[in-house]
Amino acid sequence: xxxxxxxxxxxxxDDRAFAADREAVIARAVAAGVSRILTVGVDxxxxxxxxxxxxxxxxxxxxxxxxxxxxxxxxxxxxxxxRALAQHPRVVAIGxxxxxxxxxxxxxxxxxxxxxxxxxxxxxxxLPVIIHDRDEAPSRLTSRNGGRDGASxxxxxxxxxxxxxxxxxxxxxxxxxxxxxxxxxxxxxASRLGFFIALGGPVTFAHARRPVEIARQLxxxxxxxxxxxxxxxxEPFRGRRNEPAYVRYxxxxxAQIRAQPVEVVAKATTQNALTLFPRLQSVSxxxx
Numbered sequence: 096x097x098x099x100x101x102x103x104x105x106x107x108x109d110d111r112a113f114a115a116d117r118e119a120v121i122a123r124a125v126a127a128g129v130s131r132i133l134t135v136g137v138d139x140x141x142x143x144x145x146x147x148x149x150x151x152x153x154x155x156x157x158x159x160x161x162x163x164x165x166x167x168x169x170x171x172x173x174x175x176x177x178r179a180l181a182q183h184p185r186v187v188a189i190g191x192x193x194x195x196x197x198x199x200x201x202x203x204x205x206x207x208x209x210x211x212x213x214x215x216x217x218x219x220x221x222l223p224v225i226i227h228d229r230d231e232a233p234s235r236l237t238s239r240n241g242g243r244d245g246a247s248x249x250x251x252x253x254x255x256x257x258x259x260x261x262x263x264x265x266x267x268x269x270x271x272x273x274x275x276x277x278x279x280x281x282x283x284x285a286s287r288l289g290f291f292i293a294l295g296g297p298v299t300f301a302h303a304r305r306p307v308e309i310a311r312q313l314x315x316x317x318x319x320x321x322x323x324x325x326x327x328x329x330e331p332f333r334g335r336r337n338e339p340a341y342v343r344y345x346x347x348x349x350a351q352i353r354a355q356p357v358e359v360v361a362k363a364t365t366q367n368a369l370t371l372f373p374r375l376q377s378v379s380x381x382x383x
Contacts, residue, residue: 100128100130100361100362100365101127101128101129101130101320101342101343101346101361101364101365102129102130102131102132102133102319102320102342102364102365102368102369102375103124103129103131103132103133103320103321103322103324103339103342104133104271104273104293104319104320104321104368104371104372105133105135105191105225105273105274105293105295105321105322105323106132106133106134106135106321106322106323106324106339107134107135107137107141107323107324107325107326108120108121108132108134108145108148108155108324108339109134109136109141109144109145109148110324110325112325112336113325113338120338120339120340121152121154121155121339123338123339123340124154124338124339124340124342125154126340127340127343128343128361129154129339129340129342129343130154130365131154131155131156131368131375132154132155132156132339133155133156133157133158133187133188133368133372133375134148134149134155134156134157134158135157135158135160135188135190135191135225136157136158136159136160136190136191137160137161137162137164137165137191138161138162138165138168139161139173139176139177142157142158142159142160142176142177142180143180145157145158145159146159146180146183146185146186149183149185149186150185155185156185156186156187156372156374156375157180157183157185157186157187158186158187158188158189158190158191158225159177159180159181159186159188159189159190160177160188160189160190160191160192160213160225161173161177161192161209161213162191162192162195162227163192163193163194163195163200163201163206163209163210163227164195164198164200164201165200165201166201166202166205166206166208166209166210167201167202167205169205169208169209169212174212174216177189177213177216178216178219178220181216181220181222182220184374185374186222186374187222187223187372187373187374187375188217188222188223188224188225188270188372189213189216189217189220189222189223189224189225190213190217190224190225190226190227190270190273191225191226191227191273192209192210192213192214192224192225192226192227193206193210193226193227193228193253194206194207194210194227194228194229194249194252194253195227195228195229195249196229196230196231196248196249197229197230197231197249198229207252207256210253210256211256211260214256214260217270218260218263218264223268223269223270223271223371223372224269224270224271225270225271225273226253226257226270226271226272226273226290227273227274228249228250228253228272228275228276228277229249229274229276230248230249230250230276231248231249250276250277250281253272254281254284254285257269257285257288257290258288261288261289266289268289268291268370268371269288269289269290270289270290270291270371271290271291271292271293271319271371272285272290272291272292272293273293273321273323274293274295274297274321274323274327275292275293275294275306275309276297276305277305278305278308279305279308279309279312279313282309282313282317283313286313286314286317291317291318291319291367291371292309292313292317292318292319293318293319293320293321294306294309294310294318294319294320294321294345294349295320295321295322295323295327295329295342295345296322296323296326296327296328296329296330296333296337296341296344296345297327298310298329298345298348298349298352299329299330299333299344299345299348300330300333301330307352310348310349310352310353311352311353315353315355315359315360315363315364316363316367317367318349318363318364318367319364319367319368319371320342320345320346320349320364320368321342321345322337322338322339322341322342322345323337324336324337324338324339324341325337325338328341329341329344329345329348330344330348331344332344346360346361346364349364
């Protein structure tokens with residue numbers, strides 16, 4: 096089945112996994128009904144590449160930012176270039192930015208500083224933000240906290256920073272928590288603050304619990320679809336390279352969980368994407 100219009104709100108089309116067939120990957124997505132693909136920068140080179148891909152392909156738009164893995168590289172030169180890139184009409188968001196306490200490839204203090212700086216930049220240039228939030232592995236949390244629950248440090252820190260920022264910005268739509276891994280209470284609070292929740296491949300996994308609960312309980316008008324390709328491939332392709340055309344499997348699983356027609360999910364999540372990212376309103380490859 097081909098749906099008339101889907102939006103993949105998080106892809107990494109510049110990744111070397113697509114080096115051999117990037118054009119074909121984009122063409123397959125458009126043929127599968129994916130009217131818009133947001134390719135997301137994680138550092139300056141990938142942000143430049145995202146803009147270049149958006150200039151070349153009508154279905155592709157860009158986000159520019161510095162991932163928490165590279166937060167130690169944040170400086171005024173980085174800020175200046177991201178600010179300049181954000182002026183491009185096909186750049187629709189700042190990010191991805193946030194916190195990653197799972198890999199800790201940059202010091203936590205550097206991650207927090209770069210995250211706050213990019214939130215400030217988003218407010219300055221009037222664009223929404225794409226938030227990366229990954230906590231420590233459960234085994235490490237249990238070991239450090241004597242088996243106590245509720246010790247999700249990255250989740251807690253991200254929400255504290257977002258609460259503070261949302262109070263200052265005071266706009267109804269602020270951004271998206273991508274590849275969401277928190278619980279329902281966190282999703283509900285983020286929604287109240289003005290953030291969307293993006294679900295991808297993990298919601299299709301056989302033993303998924305949190306993503307399924309969120310897909311079932313959160314209002315449809317707060318949900319977005321994504322692939323995070325080439326990562327987090329949905330069933331039935333898990334274990335292989337992910338690509339934007341596979342966002343349909345996320346839509347189908349979301350529809351199954353909610354007991355709604357997939358066309359309803361596709362229409363609603365596409366409208367949500369257009370609400371969050373106004374620059375996506377320009378005519379896409381499918382003219383939708």
